[in-house]
Amino acid sequence: MSDLRQRALDYHAKPTPGKIRVELSKPAESVDDLALAYSPGVAEPVKEIADDPAAAYQYTAKGNLVAVISNGTAILGLGNLGPLASKPVMEGKAFLFKRFAGLDAIDIEVKHRTTEEFINTVANIADTFGGINLEDIKAPECFEIERALVERCKVPVFHDDQHGTAIVTAAGMLNALEIQGKNLEDAKIVCLGAGAAAVACMELLIKCGAQRERIYMLDRKGVIHTRRDDLTEHKMLFANNTDKRTLDDVMEGADIFVGVSGPDLLPPETLALMAPNPIVFACSNPDPEIRPELAHEIRDDLIMATGRSDYPNQVNNVLCFPFIFRGALDVRASQINDEMKVAAVEAIRAVSKEPVPEEVLKASKSDSLVFGKEYIIPKPMDPRLCSRIATAVAKAAIESGVAGLETPPDYA
Ligand SMILES: NC(=O)C1=CN([C@@H]2O[C@H](COP(=O)(O)OP(=O)(O)OC[C@H]3O[C@@H](n4cnc5c(N)ncnc54)[C@H](OP(=O)(O)O)[C@@H]3O)[C@@H](O)[C@H]2O)C=CC1
Ligand SMILES: CC(=O)C(=O)O
Ligand SMILES: [Mg+2]
Numbered sequence: 001m002s003d004l005r006q007r008a009l010d011y012h013a014k015p016t017p018g019k020i021r022v023e024l025s026k027p028a029e030s031v032d033d034l035a036l037a038y039s040p041g042v043a044e045p046v047k048e049i050a051d052d053p054a055a056a057y058q059y060t061a062k063g064n065l066v067a068v069i070s071n072g073t074a075i076l077g078l079g080n081l082g083p084l085a086s087k088p089v090m091e092g093k094a095f096l097f098k099r100f101a102g103l104d105a106i107d108i109e110v111k112h113r114t115t116e117e118f119i120n121t122v123a124n125i126a127d128t129f130g131g132i133n134l135e136d137i138k139a140p141e142c143f144e145i146e147r148a149l150v151e152r153c154k155v156p157v158f159h160d161d162q163h164g165t166a167i168v169t170a171a172g173m174l175n176a177l178e179i180q181g182k183n184l185e186d187a188k189i190v191c192l193g194a195g196a197a198a199v200a201c202m203e204l205l206i207k208c209g210a211q212r213e214r215i216y217m218l219d220r221k222g223v224i225h226t227r228r229d230d231l232t233e234h235k236m237l238f239a240n241n242t243d244k245r246t247l248d249d250v251m252e253g254a255d256i257f258v259g260v261s262g263p264d265l266l267p268p269e270t271l272a273l274m275a276p277n278p279i280v281f282a283c284s285n286p287d288p289e290i291r292p293e294l295a296h297e298i299r300d301d302l303i304m305a306t307g308r309s310d311y312p313n314q315v316n317n318v319l320c321f322p323f324i325f326r327g328a329l330d331v332r333a334s335q336i337n338d339e340m341k342v343a344a345v346e347a348i349r350a351v352s353k354e355p356v357p358e359e360v361l362k363a364s365k366s367d368s369l370v371f372g373k374e375y376i377i378p379k380p381m382d383p384r385l386c387s388r389i390a391t392a393v394a395k396a397a398i399e400s401g402v403a404g405l406e407t408p409p410d411y412a
C-alpha cells in the first residue's frame with residue numbers, strides 16, 4: 001500500500017471518521033437556554049418565518065448554509081461509482097467551504113431512478129439552504145438538472161464542475177497566454193473531454209474571446225465533428241467542420257490543451273506535436289491526462305497545470321466555489337449569473353499578479369511565488385481570495401439586478 005494511500009485513509013478515519021461536524025452557535029447550558037432554543041421559545045421564530053419567509057435569514061442558519069449535492073455519477077475522474085462513494089468528496093467540498101469562506105456546508109448524496117426524481121428531490125429541499133452546489137453529476141444529465149433547478153429554486157444553484165472549473169480555467173488560461181505571449185482570439189484549442197467541465201470551460205473561454213471554430217473537442221470516440229450523428233445537444237455546439245478525427249490530428253500546432261477527461265490520456269509523443277510555447281491544463285483528478293514530470297521532459301517551453309495540490313499551478317474549482325458562494329449569499333443573490341462569473345475570473349487573475357503573503361509561501365513550502373510559468377494562479381490558502389472574489393461577485397450581483405440586498409459586506 002502506498003504511503004499516500006495509507007495516510008489518506010488514516011486522515012479520513014482517525015480520530016473521528018469523516019472531515020466535518022456540526023457545532024452549536026448559541027448557549028445550551030441552562031434550563032433558560034433550552035427554553036429559548038427549543039420549547040417554548042423556538043415557536044416565536046417559527047411564527048415569524050410563517051408570516052415572512054425572508055425572516056429565515058434572520059432567525060436560522062440558512063443564510064450561511066450551502067448544500068453540496070451529488071448523485072455520484074462523475075466522481076472526480078473516477079467515474080460513476082454511486083452516491084455513497086461520493087461522500088468523501090462531498091464532505092471535502094463542505095470542508096473547503098468552511099475552511100476558505102467560513103460557510104457552513106452539508107453534503108447530501110442522492111439515490112434516484114430518473115433525472116426528474118433527482119430534480120424533484122433537490123427542488124423540494126432547496127429552501128433549507130442559502131445556496132445549492134451541485135457536484136460530480138455527469139453529462140449530459142447535469143445540464144438538464146441545473147437548468148431545471150435554476151428555474152425552480154429561489155436560491156442560487158451552481159454546478160461546480162461546470163462553472164467553478166470554467167472560471168478557474170479561464171483565469172489561469174488568460175494569465176498563461178499573457179506569459180506565453182499569445183492571445184485567446186488566435187489560439188488553436190484542443191479540449192479532451194466533452195462533459196460537464198469541458199462544455200462549460202469552452203463556453204467561458206469563448207465569452208473571453210476564443211473562436212468557436214478554433215476549438216477541437218474530443219470524447220471517447222475522437223474529434224467531435226459535423227458529420228457525426230451521435231452527438232448530444234451540448235456536444236453539437238462544438239461540432240467542428242473538419243476532416244481531423246484523432247487527438248494526434250488536432251494536437252498538431254495546437255496552442256492550448258485542456259484535459260477534463262481521465263488519467264494518462266495525453267501521450268508524450270502527442271504533446272510533442274503542439275505549437276511552440278504551448279499551454280497544457282491536465283485537469284483530471286486525481287490523475288491528470290499527463291504527469292507534469294513527463295510533460296516537462298518532452299517540452300521545456302510549456303506552461304503546465306493540473307488539478308492537484310502537489311504540483312505548481314493548481315487549476316481546480318476550489319479557487320472559485322467557496323468565494324463565489326460567499327459573495328452570492330452575502331447579498332442574497334437569487335442566482336449566479338454570467339456577470340458574477342466574469343467578476344470572479346477577473347478577481348482571481350488580479351490576485352495572481354500581486355506579491356504573495358508570507359503565510360502562503362509557508363503553507364506552500366515555497367521560497368518564492370512570482371507571477372510566471374510556475375505561478376499562473378493563486379494558491380487556495382491565499383487569504384486575499386475570499387474578500388477579493390466575494391466582493392467582486394457581490395458587486396456584480398447587485399449591478400446585474402439579482403441581489404436581494406443592496407450593499408456588499410465589508411470583508412476587511
Ligand atoms: N481540476 C478541476 O477543477 C476539475 C477537474 N475535473 C475533471 O474533469 C474530468 C471530467 O469531469 P466531468 O466533466 O465532471 O465528467 P463528465 O462525466 O461530465 O464528462 C467526462 C467526459 O470525459 C470524456 N472521456 C472520458 N474518458 C475519455 C477518453 N478515454 N477519451 C476521451 N474522452 C474521454 C467523456 O467522453 P464521452 O462523452 O464519450 O463519455 C466525457 O465527455 C474528471 O477527470 C474530473 O476530475 C472536473 C471538474 C473540475
Ligand atoms: C475538482 C473537481 O471538482 C473534480 O475533479 O471533479
Ligand atoms: Mg467535481
